[in-house]
Amino acid sequence: MCPEQIIELMHEYLDDEITPEQEVVLREHLQSCKECESLFNELKKTVAFVKSISTMQAPDNFTANVLSRLPKEKRSVWMQRWMKNHPLLAAASLFFILMMGSLFSTWNQDKDFSVSKQKNLVVRNNTVIVPKGETVIGDVIVRNGNLDIEGEVQGDVTVINGEKYLASAGHVTGQIDEVNEVFDWIWYHIKKTTQDVLQIFGDQPETK
């Protein structure tokens, strides 16, 4: 039977925790004791066996399977990655969102009553009146109020967020527009912007 403290030293050796002095003691004992030597060799063989089977590979698709079982990703991260992969689309949609946002906010902010300045328009309780027999020259724009046309308007009429009444005697030479919903408002803006842009291009040849 091998002495307990020598076996302890063998384990210290196998754990790489043996001190040089202890190792000398172990070596000396092993040379003199055949029983301990074979025990030590068996232990070393065991370790070698165990180590020899230590290469295992995870199955194919392991990572994909893990990822498919994860809870859903946060939207913000998904968006970030999407933006990295599609920078141009991201820029375009950002621009679109901002534009929409500004349109919405102008729609919401413009709650004040306003009317284009023409000297013979009469204003009464948020209602703009084109009096009978009078002729208003130029485009009339009414915001957040009603328009009552009893006379004549020589130009376009636009009523934003309000109603217009056209008396039988009233007359408008240009176009009549009523804008009441947000989408109308956006459509109106788009039309106006396009018109402005076209005007810029249209004006250029004249300035030359």
Next chain:
Amino acid sequence: MDAIVKKRIKQVIKGDQDAFGEIVEIYKNSIYQLCFRMLGNRHEAEDMAQEAFIRAYVNIKSFNQDLKFSTWLFRIATNLCIDRMRKKKPDYYLDAEVAGAEGLTMYSQIPSNTPLPESELESLQLQEAVQKEILKLPDKYRTAIVLKYMEELSLNEISEILDLPLGTVKTRIHRGREALRQQLRYV
């Protein structure tokens, strides 16, 4: 590599699953091996290894980033395997041993197409013998031996993973090694 893992973990905390995929790639083999050596069954091992990664992902916010990620991950996997071993139900898998037939698995019921070369067969037999003996070890010793020799971790790391004093870990490894020696001495 630790620096890469740290960076990926920060991304994972923000919710980036692609970054987590890279972490899985780094550790999948060692975690799968740990589970396989503990449970002795490929299906269960894959299941537990996946579960370990999923738990790591879900609890990533509770991971202390000053510590080693692998230690934390190994701890999750080890605990899962120990739990699993304790409440193991008799499931039927292809590589489960056939009752009453020592060393025979369901795989051996399926005729193999290609005969294995002799040397490969021998090393396979040795591997199976070693694996079988490891599986016979009591939980405590098996865990310590697998972490030490399969994962080649230091005694300090093992003591952190198992949350045990260094002395206890040493004793378990010594006893495990001795038990294996007695079984494998005539191989």
